[in-house]
Amino acid sequence: MLSGYAPILFFFGICAAFAVLAQFLNAALGPKRPSPTKDLPYESGIVPRESARRRFSVSFYVTAMLFIIFDVESIFLFPWATIVRELKVFGIVEMGIFIATLLVGLLYVWRKGALRWD
Amino acid sequence: MIGPDDLWWVLLIKCGVLVVFLLTAFAYLTLAERKISARIQLRYGPNRVGPFGMLQPAADGLKLFFKENVAPAERDKILYLVGPSLAGGAALLAYAVIPWGTNNWFGHVFHWDIAHVNVGLLFILGVTSLGVYSLFLGGFASNSKYSLLGGLRSSAQLISYEMAVSFALIGVVILSGSLDLEHIVGSQQGLWFIVLQPLAFILYFTAAFAETNRLPFDLPEAETELIAGYHTEYSAMRFGLYFLGEYINMVTVCSIATALFLGGWLPLLPFHPFDWIPGPIWFLGKVLVLLFVMIWVRWTLPRLRYDRLMNFGWKVLMPLGLINIVVTGAVVALRA
Numbered sequence: 001m002l003s004g005y006a007p008i009l010f011f012f013g014i015c016a017a018f019a020v021l022a023q024f025l026n027a028a029l030g031p032k033r034p035s036p037t038k039d040l041p042y043e044s045g046i047v048p049r050e051s052a053r054r055r056f057s058v059s060f061y062v063t064a065m066l067f068i069i070f071d072v073e074s075i076f077l078f079p080w081a082t083i084v085r086e087l088k089v090f091g092i093v094e095m096g097i098f099i100a101t102l103l104v105g106l107l108y109v110w111r112k113g114a115l116r117w118d
Numbered sequence: 119m120i121g122p123d124d125l126w127w128v129l130l131i132k133c134g135v136l137v138v139f140l141l142t143a144f145a146y147l148t149l150a151e152r153k154i155s156a157r158i159q160l161r162y163g164p165n166r167v168g169p170f171g172m173l174q175p176a177a178d179g180l181k182l183f184f185k186e187n188v189a190p191a192e193r194d195k196i197l198y199l200v201g202p203s204l205a206g207g208a209a210l211l212a213y214a215v216i217p218w219g220t221n222n223w224f225g226h227v228f229h230w231d232i233a234h235v236n237v238g239l240l241f242i243l244g245v246t247s248l249g250v251y252s253l254f255l256g257g258f259a260s261n262s263k264y265s266l267l268g269g270l271r272s273s274a275q276l277i278s279y280e281m282a283v284s285f286a287l288i289g290v291v292i293l294s295g296s297l298d299l300e301h302i303v304g305s306q307q308g309l310w311f312i313v314l315q316p317l318a319f320i321l322y323f324t325a326a327f328a329e330t331n332r333l334p335f336d337l338p339e340a341e342t343e344l345i346a347g348y349h350t351e352y353s354a355m356r357f358g359l360y361f362l363g364e365y366i367n368m369v370t371v372c373s374i375a376t377a378l379f380l381g382g383w384l385p386l387l388p389f390h391p392f393d394w395i396p397g398p399i400w401f402l403g404k405v406l407v408l409l410f411v412m413i414w415v416r417w418t419l420p421r422l423r424y425d426r427l428m429n430f431g432w433k434v435l436m437p438l439g440l441i442n443i444v445v446t447g448a449v450v451a452l453r454a
Contacts, residue, residue: 004236007233008211011233015207016203018210019204020203022359023359026356029184041192041350042264042350043263043264044345051192052260052263052265053266059274060270064273064277067277067278070281070436071277071280074284077285078240078284078297081291082291083295084292084450085295088451089452092448092451103437106436110433115429115432117424117425117429
């Protein structure tokens with residue numbers, strides 16, 4: 001069955017070559033006229049103040065953590081979904097408990113205000 | 119038994135055709151976007167390069183190769199280059215398993231897709247989610263405030279809507295009982311899954327707009343507040359690769375929607391003269407209709423505010439997706 005992935009590997013090589021070549025050709029063909037002003041990051045026309053590497057809103061971290069929890073849930077759901085026909089009621093009850101647990105978790109997070117952006 | 123799919127030169131031709139198809143699709147999608155938006159706004163759109171502006175994409179593409187790369191001096195040298203390449207490369211790679219149809223020639227089964235794997239759906243979900251890295255790396259490596267904010271916003275948005283996408287697709291997996299895209303299309307013979315899973319289709323197509331950073335969810339590059347978001351500091355072909363990734367992702371999400379909900383290569387009605395038209399043509403036609411809808415929506419709806427966007431993903435799409443899974447699963451299990 002693994003042989004099915006050999007064409008993907010081959011196509012991956014083509015994609016990687018394209019992605020590298022496009023940048024390389026541009027670097028080779030384009031003009032190079034550097035100047036101190038061009039080296040500055042864009043900041044609406046004023047000279048940049050401070051570095052851009054600074055602290056940002058905690059909501060982004062919370063979103064990332066919640067994403068991991070629910071993404072793992074969806075990974076469990078995919079194999080279950082393919083055999084739900086054979087599992088019949090047993091599968092429904094088991095997955096129902098699993099989904100309900102996570103739904104309670106989502107409601108808790110919701111009520112706690114972790115999904116609020118302000 | 120050695121079929122035509124096992125010959126190396128057949129694979130080579132298929133890869134070549136697919137790359138040329140995707141690059142052409144990208145080029146003419148940009149032209150279609152500009153032409154359709156012009157018509158919606160009562161303008162003509164590009165009409166100078168070639169008849170009806172048909173050569174405009176070629177002129178644009180060539181121009182990108184001959185432009186200077188302007189980059190901030192304090193960038194992260196390596197990550198800055200990885201971002202655009204990952205965006206373009208991953209978008210191309212995801213298309214390898216999209217099922218275009220099968221033909222039976224002289225007793226040999228011929229697949230139109232490059233690779234036929236039994237977890238095709240998971241492969242596509244995995245590869246398309248690499249796009250998150252490209253946007254965030256690009257935004258972070260530029261060392262510019264607008265880029266960083268754009269990169270943060272887009273990564274938070276993409277991962278939030280990725281779950282909505284997976285939950286919407288699980289309903290289809292339950293019905294067909296397989297992650298194999300060809301099997302999923304085959305099990306829609308007679309009745310397309312959009313009829314059985316209308317909610318899942320709406321959820322998927324809505325989340326697809328967010329996954330491809332299109333209006334009304336194009337917050338990562340909201341011009342009025344973030345200049346250009348994560349690709350503010352990119353120019354020439356590096357910007358072109360991000361642009362290419364975005365448009366090819368549009369083709370990919372529309373192809374997934376076609377394969378999973380609209381019957382893939384199956385004809386509209388299963389009898390003459392409809393079944394006379396080859397499968398890949400049907401597939402392409404359905405993809406084009408969905409692409410037109412995506413462009414149409416972009417030039418019709420205004421942009422959402424960021425908190426509303428995140429709330430919509432977490433508090434509307436996700437619970438609806440879970441409910442859809444439970445109901446679909448219960449019905450299928452009890453009727454089996």
